[in-house]
Amino acid sequence: MKIAFYGSSLLSAYWNGAATYYRGMLRALSARGYDITFYEPDVYDRQKNRDIDPPDWCRVVVYEGTIEALKAVAEEARHADIVIKASGVGFEDNLLLTEVLRHAPEHALRIFWDVDAPATLAELRADPGHPLRQALDTLDLVLTYGGGDPVIRAYRELGAVDCVPIYNALDPQTHHPVAPDQRFAGDLGFLGNRLPDREARVDEFFLIPAIRNPYQKFLLGGSGWGDKVMATNVNYIGHVGTADHNAFNVTPKAVLNISRSNMAETGFSPATRVFEAAGAGACLITDYWEGIPQFFAPDLEILVARDGHDVSDILDSLTTERAREIGAAALRRVLAEHTYDHRAEEADRVFRSARRRQVEAAE
Template sequence: MSSHGLRIAFFGSSVVSAYWNGAATYYRGIIRALHARGHRVTFYEPDAQDRQKHRDFPVDPDWARVVVYPGEGTDGVERCLEDARGADVVVKASGVGVFDELLEARVLELKSGHTQVVFWDVDAPATLERMQKDPNDPFRALVPRYDRILTYGGGDPVVLAYKDFGARECVPIYNALDPDTHHPVEPDPRFECDLAFLGNRLPDLERRVESFFLRAAELLPDNRFLLGGNGWADRHLPSNVKHVGHVYTRDHNALNRTARTVLDISRDSMARFGFSPSTRLFEAAGAGSCIITDKWQGIELFLEPGTECLVAEDGLEVAEAVLCLTDEGVRQLGQAARRRVLAEHTYAHRAVQVEQVLGYSSDAGLSARGQVA
C-alpha cells in the first residue's frame, strides 16, 4: 500500500440523491472529506426508489467515482462486486434498499491480505433490534467475519450490542457538518414559519412527529409551522402546518436559515439508544439555526442544552420554546450552535478518525492493524 491514499469501494444507497435517502448528507460529507485527504472512493449505488430521477447532482461529483447499477437482476451488482476487487477497503453500508443480503455476504469474498472489508451501519439501532428479535437473521452469522463495524452513531450501547454479536471492533463515526455545503444564506419567503421540521414519513418516526411537531402545532394555532419531506401528502395535518414535500439538498440552507426555529426529531430506535445525532441537526447548526431537539442521551457531546440548542421532552415543551424565545435568544442559540460544530464536529474531523480506525497513516499507508489477517 502506497502513501498516496486508500482506494475505497463503497456500496451504499445513494450519494447523488437524497430522495427517500436520509443518509445522503452523511455519505457526501464523509466521502468528500476523505477525498480531500487523498483517498479515492468509488460509490456503487442502485437505480432504485426513483432516486436517479431526483438527483441533487446533474453531473457526478468530482470527489467520487459513482457507478449506478440496475435495481433489478443481479448482473449489474455482480459486475460492481468484481470491479471492487483489489480495493484497499471495501465498505458495505446498511440500507442500500436492494440486494442488501446478497451484498452483505458477497463483499466478504473480497477480503484478502491487502483488502479489509467493513460494514458501515447508518441505522445501527434498527439493525441491532432486528437481529435481537430474529435468531435466524442471516446477518448475525456475518458480523464476526467483518474486519470492523463502523456506525453512524449510537455510542457505547451500540458498540456493546455489536460486540455481543461477535463484532471484532465497532466504532461510531458520528454525523457532522460539511461547512462548504451547509452554511448561512439569505432567507427565502417559501420557508417562512415559526417552526420547521424536515424528515420523511417513516413508521418509526411518525409517532414522534405526532408527539413533538404536530402536537405543538395544535397547541399554537396562531403560529406557522412548516413540514418538509416525502410521504406526508395524504396525512391529515393541522391547518397551520404547511407541507412543502421533498426539499432538495440545495434548499436545505434556505429552509434552515428562514425558519425562526428548526425542530430535530430522532427516530424511535435512535432515541432509545441515544448518542445518535441526525444529519439534520448538523445541517441546521451549520446554517446558524435556532435548534429545538427532542431529548436523547448524549446530546451534550454535540450541542450544549440551553446555550447551543433547546431540548424538549414533548410537544408541550416544543410549543413553550416556540412561544417564549425572543429574537435575541434565537440569534444567540443559532450562533453558538454554529461555533460549536465548526470547532468540533466537521467531516474533516471525522475523516481523520476514519483513517485512524482503518489503521491508515499518510506516511506508511495501511499499518499492520489495517491489514487483513
C-alpha cells in the same frame, strides 16, 4: 489507498437519508488522499431524482437492480484496499454482503458501515442465521454513524471484532448560512419524510403544539404528509430539495429535529439535520435523547424538548434575538468540532489502527 464503497446512493437524496453523510464523509476522505469508488443500485427512482452530478472527488458506478449487475460490481472489490458494505443499500443487501466479502482481496480491510444501527441490531438479534451476524467475526471493523456505548457493546456481543461510531457531521461547503427566503417563513419548521416509526413523534412534538399555539406559524416539509390532518396554521410544502435546505433552516425563528423512535431510545444518534441546521446558523429545538451534551450545549447551542408541552413552552418564550444567539453559538461549535473533516481524520485513524491489527495478526 483504494476504497470500494457499496451504499444506497451518493447522487440522490431521494428517500435516502444517508446521502448527506456519504457525501460529507467521502469528500473529506478523498481530501486526505483516499481513492474512492462508490457503487449504488438504480432503484426507488433515485436516479430520476438526482440532486448532485457525479463529483470529481469520487468515482460513482450506478448498476442496474439485477442479480447479474450486483455480482458484476461486487467483483470490483478485488481491486480495493478497503472494502465497505453499508447498511440499507436497498437491493439484495444480504447477497451484496456475501458477494463483496467473497471478492475482497486477502489484504483488504473488510468493513460494515451501519447507517441505521438500531434497525440493523434489531434484525440481527431476531435472526441468529442472518448473513451479517454470521459474517461479523470475519470483518475487520464495524463503523456506525451513531449509537455510542450501547451500540458498541451490542455489536461486540454479537461477534464483531470492533465497533466504532463515526458520527454525523457538517459539510460546510453544502450547509452554511444563507439569506432568509420568505417561502419558508414561520415560527417553527420541521423537515422530514413521513415514516411509520417517526409519525407518532411528529404528532407529539410538532402537530399537537401547532394546535396549542394557534397564533404561530408552523412549516412542514417532506414527502408523504399530504393526507395528514393538520391545524390551519401548519403550512405543508411537500418535498424540499437539498438545494433549499439552508434557506429552510435559517428562515423560521426555529427549526425542529424529531428523531425516529429507535434512534431516540438508543441515544448518541444525532441526525444529519442536527448538523445541517447548526451549519446554517439556525436555532434548533430537538427532542431529548441521551448524549446531546456530547455535541451541543443545551440552552446555549441547542434547545431540548422532552415532549410537545416543552415545544409549546419554548415557542411561547423564544424571542427572535435569543433564537439568533443560539443559532450563532451552534454554528461556532459545529465548525470547531463537528465537520466531516473532523470525522474523516477520525476514520483515517481508525482505518490505520485496523490495518496495524491486521498486519500483527498475520505475523
